[in-house]
Amino acid sequence: MSVEEEIKEIVAGIVHVDKGILTREGSLRKDIKADSLDIVQALVAVEDKFDIEIPDEEAQKFQNFGDFVDYVERRVAEKEKV
Amino acid sequence: MPLKGKVTLVTGSGRGIGRAIALKLASQGSDIIVNFFRRREAAEKTAKDIEALGVKALVIRANVGDPAKLDEMFDTIATKFGHLDILINNAASGVGRSVLDVDIKAWDWTMNINARAFLLCAQRAAKLMEGRGGKMVSITSLGSSFVLPTYAVVGVSKAALEALTRYLAIELAPKGICVNAVAASAVETEALKFYIREGLMKDIRQATPAGRMVIPEDVANVVAFLCSEEAFMIRGQTIIVDGGTSVAPFMAFEEQSAVSR
Numbered sequence: 047m048s049v050e051e052e053i054k055e056i057v058a059g060i061v062h063v064d065k066g067i068l069t070r071e072g073s074l075r076k077d078i079k080a081d082s083l084d085i086v087q088a089l090v091a092v093e094d095k096f097d098i099e100i101p102d103e104e105a106q107k108f109q110n111f112g113d114f115v116d117y118v119e120r121r122v123a124e125k126e127k128v
Numbered sequence: 129m130p131l132k133g134k135v136t137l138v139t140g141s142g143r144g145i146g147r148a149i150a151l152k153l154a155s156q157g158s159d160i161i162v163n164f165f166r167r168r169e170a171a172e173k174t175a176k177d178i179e180a181l182g183v184k185a186l187v188i189r190a191n192v193g194d195p196a197k198l199d200e201m202f203d204t205i206a207t208k209f210g211h212l213d214i215l216i217n218n219a220a221s222g223v224g225r226s227v228l229d230v231d232i233k234a235w236d237w238t239m240n241i242n243a244r245a246f247l248l249c250a251q252r253a254a255k256l257m258e259g260r261g262g263k264m265v266s267i268t269s270l271g272s273s274f275v276l277p278t279y280a281v282v283g284v285s286k287a288a289l290e291a292l293t294r295y296l297a298i299e300l301a302p303k304g305i306c307v308n309a310v311a312a313s314a315v316e317t318e319a320l321k322f323y324i325r326e327g328l329m330k331d332i333r334q335a336t337p338a339g340r341m342v343i344p345e346d347v348a349n350v351v352a353f354l355c356s357e358e359a360f361m362i363r364g365q366t367i368i369v370d371g372g373t374s375v376a377p378f379m380a381f382e383e384q385s386a387v388s389r
Binding site for chain 2: 082083084087090099101102
């Protein structure tokens with residue numbers, strides 16, 4: 047399963063939505079009505095899943111779901127390189 | 129150096145109150161385990177500042193609301209140090225909502241991090257204090273006894289923490305473990321500035337008879353006292369550090385009352 051698919055499963059499980067509605071252009075807050083606790087829980091679950099850390103300062107820069115996925119993919123790639 | 133050779137775990141000690149407690153106890157000679165959850169950089173900075181005081185620091189990332197992560201943290205402490213002398217249960221989180229808006233998710237998140245974590249930490253810590261005694265101090269807040277805006281679930285979690293402090297104090301007394309809590313009013317930290325507007329900060333300053341807001345070092349000083357042998361006969365208590373706010377709740381309204389008939 048791709049990183050994007052894994053993140054979709056995690057987010058959908060936390061916010062209780064069908065993962066099909068998660069698009070790269072969509073906003074977690076506006077489009078799937080995730081609240082601040084959902085977002086923190088999603089960040090933590092993704093951190094645990096991929097054994098990476100996502101600083102709050104970075105997470106605040108995400109404009110949409112695609113930014114979140116891209117960031118995680120970069121961090122996973124960096125980790126694999128090390 | 130009253131704590132020379134001791135080993136202390138301070139949960140949530142990367143920033144704010146936890147950092148101040150960690151530095152205070154380190155300055156008294158204790159090695160410190162710096163637990164953090166979200167901000168590694170801050171935790172590494174705290175550890176560096178602790179080491180500059182001539183003691184050891186170990187940084188461990190763990191969400192204290194996750195029992196498996198807590199277990200991993202205590203396994204690491206057992207392996208690296210073999211024992212624990214002081215547990216400071218400081219890590220906290222919360223969802224600011226009115227009572228009617230608190231859902232199960234917000235309740236569980238807050239209760240697990242603020243209250244259940246102390247239960248699980250105390251159970252593991254007591255084993256690491258076996259045969260040598262120890263100290264446990266929890267950080268709570270005035271919201272356990274007083275109603276604060278959108279603080280319902282956090283206030284309830286802090287009330288649970290204080291009750292747990294009393295039960296643990298009695299159950300662990302025969303093992304030579306002292307358990308107490310420190311309740312602070314609004315403490316001037318980065319976290320507080322994030323949650324409340326500057327106008328409210330000013331109101332809090334004005335409502336504090338001591339003339340200023342509580343700062344993290346005020347809390348750390350009382351924690352250090354509770355970790356000292358001088359506090360041996362204090363058990364199961366919640367010591368309030370609030371500059372007098374809780375015993376003078378109407379002081380902020382003095383001017384308004386004066387003109388009312």
